[in-house]
Amino acid sequence: xxxxxxxxxxxxxxxxxxxxxxxxxxxxxxxxxxxxxxxxxxxxxxxxxxxxxxxxxxxxxxxxxxxxxxxxxxxxxxxxxxxxxxxxxxxxxxxxxxxxxxxxxxxxxxxxxxxxxxxxxxxxxxxxxxxxxxxxxxxxxxxxxxxxxxxxxxxxxxxxxxxxxxxxxxxxxxxxxxxxxxxxxxxxxxxxxxxxxxxxxxxxxxxxxxxxxxxxxxxxxxxxxxxxxxxxxxxxxxxxxxxxxxxxxxxxxxxxxxxxxxxxxxxxxx
Numbered sequence: 001x002x003x004x005x006x007x008x009x010x011x012x013x014x015x016x017x018x019x020x021x022x023x024x025x026x027x028x029x030x031x032x033x034x035x036x037x038x039x040x041x042x043x044x045x046x047x048x049x050x051x052x053x054x055x056x057x058x059x060x061x062x063x064x065x066x067x068x069x070x071x072x073x074x075x076x077x078x079x080x081x082x083x084x085x086x087x088x089x090x091x092x093x094x095x096x097x098x099x100x101x102x103x104x105x106x107x108x109x110x111x112x113x114x115x116x117x118x119x120x121x122x123x124x125x126x127x128x129x130x131x132x133x134x135x136x137x138x139x140x141x142x143x144x145x146x147x148x149x150x151x152x153x154x155x156x157x158x159x160x161x162x163x164x165x166x167x168x169x170x171x172x173x174x175x176x177x178x179x180x181x182x183x184x185x186x187x188x189x190x191x192x193x194x195x196x197x198x199x200x201x202x203x204x205x206x207x208x209x210x211x212x213x214x215x216x217x218x219x220x221x222x223x224x225x226x227x228x229x230x231x232x233x234x235x236x237x238x239x240x241x242x243x244x245x246x247x248x249x250x251x252x253x254x255x256x257x258x259x260x261x262x263x264x265x266x267x268x269x270x
Contacts, residue, residue, distance in 0.1 A: 004023060004024060004025075004026055006022040006023065006024060006033060007151070010157065011151065011157070011166050011167050011168060012151040012152065012157055012167060013147060013148045013151040013167075015035070015148065016035040018035060018037075020035030020036050020037050020038075020144070021035065021036050021038075021144045021147070021148050022034070022035055022036075023035075023036055023143070036143070036144045037144075038141050038145045038187075045141075048130055051130060052127055052130040052131060055123060055126050055127050055130065056123075056127060058123070059119070059120065059123040059127075062119055062123075063116060063119070063120070079110075079111050141180055142180055145180050145187075145188075145189055146171075146175065146180065146189055147167075147171060149189060149210040150167040150168075150170055150171040150174075150175075151167040153167070153170070153210065153211055153214055154211065155170070155211070155214050155215075156170040160229075161229065162228065162229060163218070163227045163228055163229060164227055164228070164229055164230075165227055174214070174217055177191055177192050177193065177213070177217050178190065178191055178192070178210075178213070179192065183207065188207075189210055190207060191207075191208055191210070191213025191214075191216070191217065193216065193217065193220055198212070198213045198216050198217075200212055
């Protein structure tokens with residue numbers, strides 16, 4: 001189970017006094033809880049990527065050297081040294097006749113291949129570990145900068161959220177619209193509709209903040225009627241979902257979010 005972030009009873013993410021999201025490792029409860037500094041984690045990603053690149057380059061350089069310096073390939077060079085000693089004491093003709101030359105070639109090739117495989121395995125293991133750490137820290141950055149926004153957005157949280165979706169379900173629906181990027185040297189959350197960034201209607205020329213992005217995304221969502229909070233008395237002609245009676249709205253409001261969506265779509269299909 002991956003690292004989890006600590007939530008309040010209403011599903012919102014808890015933060016510490018510095019505003020850092022609080023996380024814990026369910027597989028290692030002895031570690032306790034700690035705050036994630038998303039900006040610090042983001043700055044570490046390039047450093048880890050450079051370090052992984054250095055390991056790959058070191059692997060390639062060592063493999064080139066192994067082809068030449070077969071007498072210094074590992075902790076036990078005895079087979080290679082014994083083969084070289086035999087080369088000094090045999091005439092080439094005698095070695096060919098006795099089959100020793102082919103044996104020596106085979107021994108040298110086996111030693112070289114064995115050491116090369118050991119080196120490749122060790123380096124690939126280190127690189128895989130670094131890549132896993134980079135991906136883990138990217139996930140932590142996303143949780144710290146995006147998941148917390150969902151937990152605080154008035155569309156999904158607070159005493160009177162505008163939709164029926166709790167933060168965790170809303171995130172599963174709409175997280176594909178958000179990326180953590182550097183904009184003018186500042187790390188921030190950027191909203192997208194398709195491949196186009198969402199710009200603010202209030203601040204011309206500037207990227208929209210999270211809540212304004214959510215508003216634009218929901219307006220573009222094909223099932224907007226299904227996720228907005230039912231409004232009692234909305235049965236008058238001309239409004240959203242006006243075909244749903246007041247009694248039906250009350251029943252919908254009592255259902256859990258997932259059940260509410262299913263019930264709404266069943267009624268629309270009738």
